[in-house]
Amino acid sequence: MTKALSDFSVLTFDCYGTLIDWESGIWDALQPVIQANNRDDITRGVALEAFAELESSQQSETPAMRYPELLTRVHVRFAERFELTSSDALDRAFGVSVPHWPAFPDSADALRALARHYRLVVLSNVDREGFAASNRKLGVQFDAVYTAEDVGSYKPTPANFEYMLKRLSREHGIGREDILHTAQSLFHDHVPASRAGLARAWIDRQGLSEGGGWGATARVADRPEVDFLYSSLAAMADAVSAQR
Template structure:
């Protein structure tokens, strides 16, 4: 199997192209600065992962920018901090400010020459619009949790993507699902029979950070530590 075997790359965005962990930690700083107990970066991210995934499971149709304020409030309650709803809402609006990884923009510009680029994201349309501006590429398909009414790893999100792409002549075998999160993306990619590429942004860190532990690790067809590594491998294939 080679990267050049595929016609479309379907991306998770947050954690893969957008450095959501840095964005989260920065956005939560007004809250974590008030916490008396010591909190490591990973403890913050792991707590966030729990409340985010739990809230997504309970209210799957809620927009991400409206769901994050609930996460903020749950974290404040766990850490014994008083917050206003306005503070919670400010965190929900912060997604548009989360930074892109340094290599994302240039990698996408290169890959756009060789593939259709598609987004399957757990965010809402307005939040993603801000992130898309940071990525600087026109995606051929943008499928948000707001569009679908549920959050990954739900089957519904992948069924929607596959059905929509099939109408455009892109079949399952044409797709390489490209993502960082084992929990949100690679477990369901395995379940749906999709070829998958793990962008292991956390390769130098322990644990799963801002995503839930997936349990038994799913299989993957490719693994790169960055988007630039993926691009380098694709270029090497073409040279051969």
């Protein structure tokens, strides 16, 4: 690492898993079909691991599909995987569950603190409507928002980072060297951000660096090195404040 936190002027964020507690949201949204089938054997860990596999597979197969439709298909495949009886209504309800996913308790306060020192940008794997609903829980106005719907593909596809970097350069005069990409997911964010030449802060909410589980995130064989590591966004905001 050759830079300090204070050397960057822009933070680009993943949203789901970093700012929004998508694992709790996903688990809650799966409850209707699990409970309707009396499947107490499907634990949170088992369900989230299956979701990680099914979601990443669906995103690869249908990269231009809007996220609500993609989640609907994931729910269908989840039910098939565990031999659950589902319905169109249950599948669709899961598909539109993103607005109900909660923010992490520290997200809004930490973002407001960080906004005093950085421009804030989001690069998210959802659609514009879904992110707008989540944004209302986050307490800040982002300087730019780019979604999978805008790009026509899902992270970790390199096109998503290329799209963001081009837009930031052309429309905001922001260069690669100004950016610290801040995210939880190694699979969705740190691997492709590393290939894009971005400095990275890992918000390790799962404690993965200390032996925690992968949760709803697909596994990576080789963990990329990161420039900064924090257990929460609040911890990163505190580190920034200490340097100012």
